[in-house]
Amino acid sequence: MAKSLKAKQEYKNKIRLYKKYSQKYFEDSVSIISDYEFDLLKKEIISLEKKFNFDDPESPSRTLGFKPSKNFEKFPHRVKMLSLANAFDERDLINFEKKIINFLNLTKNFEFEYCAEPKIDGISASLTYKYGKLIRGLSRGNGEEGEDITINLKTIADIPHYIEQKDFPDDIDIRGEVFIQNNDFEKIKDSFANPRNAASGSLRQKDPKKTSKIPLKFVAYTFGFSSDQTIDKQTDFLIKLKKWGFKTSELNKKITGIKNLLSNHQKIEKKRFELNYDIDGIVYKINDFDLQKRLGFVTNAPRWAIAHKFSASKSVTEILNIDIQVGRTGALTPVAKVKSVNIGGVLVSNATLHNEEEILRKDIRIGDTVNIERAGDVIPHVISVDLSKRKKDSKKFIFPSNCPSCGSKTIKEFNSLTKKHDAVRRCTSEGFKCEKISIEKIKHFVSKDALNIDGFGKKIVQNFWEIGLIKLPHDIFNLNFERISKLDGWGRLSVDNLKKSIQKSKNISLDKFIFSLGIRHIGQENAKLLSEFLKKKENFFRLKNQNYIHELINIDGIGDTQINSLKMLFLICQNY
Numbered sequence: 360m361a362k363s364l365k366a367k368q369e370y371k372n373k374i375r376l377y378k379k380y381s382q383k384y385f386e387d388s389v390s391i392i393s394d395y396e397f398d399l400l401k402k403e404i405i406s407l408e409k410k411f412n413f414d415d416p417e418s419p420s421r422t423l424g425f426k427p428s429k430n431f432e433k434f435p436h437r438v439k440m441l442s443l444a445n446a447f448d449e450r451d452l453i454n455f456e457k458k459i460i461n462f463l464n465l466t467k468n469f470e471f472e473y474c475a476e477p478k479i480d481g482i483s484a485s486l487t488y489k490y491g492k493l494i495r496g497l498s499r500g501n502g503e504e505g506e507d508i509t510i511n512l513k514t515i516a517d518i519p520h521y522i523e524q525k526d527f528p529d530d531i532d533i534r535g536e537v538f539i540q541n542n543d544f545e546k547i548k549d550s551f552a553n554p555r556n557a558a559s560g561s562l563r564q565k566d567p568k569k570t571s572k573i574p575l576k577f578v579a580y581t582f583g584f585s586s587d588q589t590i591d592k593q594t595d596f597l598i599k600l601k602k603w604g605f606k607t608s609e610l611n612k613k614i615t616g617i618k619n620l621l622s623n624h625q626k627i628e629k630k631r632f633e634l635n636y637d638i639d640g641i642v643y644k645i646n647d648f649d650l651q652k653r654l655g656f657v658t659n660a661p662r663w664a665i666a667h668k669f670s671a672s673k674s675v676t677e678i679l680n681i682d683i684q685v686g687r688t689g690a691l692t693p694v695a696k697v698k699s700v701n702i703g704g705v706l707v708s709n710a711t712l713h714n715e716e717e718i719l720r721k722d723i724r725i726g727d728t729v730n731i732e733r734a735g736d737v738i739p740h741v742i743s744v745d746l747s748k749r750k751k752d753s754k755k756f757i758f759p760s761n762c763p764s765c766g767s768k769t770i771k772e773f774n775s776l777t778k779k780h781d782a783v784r785r786c787t788s789e790g791f792k793c794e795k796i797s798i799e800k801i802k803h804f805v806s807k808d809a810l811n812i813d814g815f816g817k818k819i820v821q822n823f824w825e826i827g828l829i830k831l832p833h834d835i836f837n838l839n840f841e842r843i844s845k846l847d848g849w850g851r852l853s854v855d856n857l858k859k860s861i862q863k864s865k866n867i868s869l870d871k872f873i874f875s876l877g878i879r880h881i882g883q884e885n886a887k888l889l890s891e892f893l894k895k896k897e898n899f900f901r902l903k904n905q906n907y908i909h910e911l912i913n914i915d916g917i918g919d920t921q922i923n924s925l926k927m928l929f930l931i932c933q934n935y
């Protein structure tokens with residue numbers, strides 16, 4: 360009982376999240392999580408439903424996406440626009456086939472012929488042609504009714520307005536994917552999270568002139584309603600689409616048997632980053648239309664098709680440059696600037712290389728083709744270099760021996776505990792002499808776990824620093840609000856809000872105050888230990904006294920390293 364109650368709670372939570380994410384995505388064209396995570400969430404909900412017989416009107420097994428935006432007129436789709444079930448591995452594919460074999464009552468080893476098509480990560484659209492003339496274009500909407508976005512779709516060069524071939528059906532809905540190529544996305548990437556959001560946002564513009572400015576593409580792959588059906592196979596239909604003047608994917612392929620599906624999947628996954636558009640898997644469709652008809656649909660997906668997704672966490676890309684970032688404690692972190700790749704719906708253009716040793720160990724160079732991984736919310740990292748793709752003129756990367764920000768000497772400190780030198784190289788300048796360190800210290804000072812000043816994000820710190828409004832952390836308490844209100848993007852309301860949150864931050868707890876100072880070796884845990892011992896802010900300032908500071912050695916968890924850091928802080932403070 361308790362177990363099922365817990366599962367019910369989990370189920371409700373997942374439905375709530377699903378609703379939130381789909382609402383954001385379908386109504387505001389914003390992805391809060393990656394597609395992979397979204398698909399997994401759907402899968403988890405459906406598996407809980409199966410196991411515990413749960414049901415909910417908002418469940419993805421009942422609804423297709425969210426209701427269409429209010430801005431466009433709605434029309435029903437003559438044939439529902441369906442979704443696809445997902446497969447993540449070979450086992451899922453075997454299960455998919457088993458179900459079909461049972462449904463059709465075929466022998467166990469029956470080998471199906473499939474049409475394998477790349478799953479382009481865009482926005483689907485349905486185009487109605489009557490007597491060869493494009494009369495209406497609908498978005499998918501909720502699958503049953505879509506938004507009339509004809510005027511916007513007509514701005515896409517790949518979408519023919521008239522089709523004159525004799526064998527083109529008199530009345531047909533041609534369906535396919537609208538998307539933006541990566542090179543075109545590069546030019547507008549500051550305004551959108553990823554290419555798919557850009558395509559979606561652009562299609563839903565009220566003003567078609569704005570849509571026409573974003574170079575959208577269209578690839579056709581299926582039909583909805585059709586007044587005549589003389590074609591027998593999906594692969595033949597794709598050939599016809601091309602003949603009628605539609606673009607189709609050059610990666611479409613006729614394939615028999617799961618083994619061959621898997622090797623095709625592997626091959627395409629590897630060269631995915633060479634394509635100029637994002638694909639997030641391969642769609643397998645039973646090729647024979649008669650079989651498709653016999654198989655029919657489950658609630659909102661065909662029984663005859665499945666999307667085999669790519670790994671959500673790994674991809675291949677090229678290192679364009681290696682930047683050295685300087686952190687709050689002076690640590691130099693090498694970051695690879697990579698050719699943008701979509702990993703699980705998130706566009707990745709940076710990957711951490713951790714430290715100098717990591718670069719040496721993996722011999723990572725500018726221009727290398729590398730395997731990168733993005734797991735959860737952590738910064739993507741380079742797994743390995745593909746040496747077979749290394750250019751002949753490539754050169755070993757030389758890690759700078761001076762700080763790229765202030766030019767000071769850098770060192771690898773000796774760790775007395777491990778009796779080894781640190782892997783991390785650090786800038787040796789103290790206090791606020793190094794520009795990058797100072798900015799990072801201020802960012803830390805105002806951050807969520809420190810002073811938690813609402814509306815004082817990293818970009819604002821950077822901007823205020825560049826125009827000389829702040830140079831030291833305590834400058835934030837003497838801001839020139841008159842000047843700020845004249846800056847771009849600042850209105851009376853936002854200045855007032857900033858003033859209020861700075862005022863509020865003056866009343867923080869002692870542990871948060873200590874943590875906010877960004878003292879080396881004093882993280883949140885040590886700040887708590889110190890504040891429990893010191894009790895009041897006044898006592899913290901008494902630590903300037905050499906005798907008093909040594910009392911800290913009585914705290915479990917605080918040792919010479921932390922005490923020396925605090926001493927350094929008070930020494931530096933004398934200069935400011």
Ligand code: IVH
Binds near residue numbers: 479483642
């Ligand atoms: S077939 C009845 N073919 O994937 C089958 N869909 O998850 C549904 N998609 O809404 C459509 N490439 O936006 C099909 N070659 C392809 C596709 C494809 C991308 C998208 C489409 C659809 C979604 C289903």
